[in-house]
Amino acid sequence: MVQRDDIRSATITDDPWIWIRGIRRRGTEIPLVVAVGVWKYHGGTDFVIMKGKRSAVVLELAAGEFTRVILSTNHAGELIDRLKIIAAPDPAAD
Secondary structure, three states: OOOHHHEEEEEEEOOHHHHOOOEEEEEEEEOOOEEEEEEEEOOEEEEEEEEOOOOEEEEEEOOOOOOEEEEEOOOHHHHHHHHOOOEEOOHHHO
């Protein structure tokens, strides 16, 4: 469970696949189709739930088991609104 106070920032991205870093430690991945599980990289661990080419929310976390959570959703804007977070611009969109 991620506590609201642990969320440092949120980014909406149209291409969540470029946000995956490191190697899959637990879970399933079929590139560009589905990715569910835990990815380990040099600086920490990410939790990923992505399907297809849907947009996603990338939550950068301050504390806890994961460094960030990547979640694909058709309702990214609504999710950020409910969390009361100001979305950061997607650096991949530049």
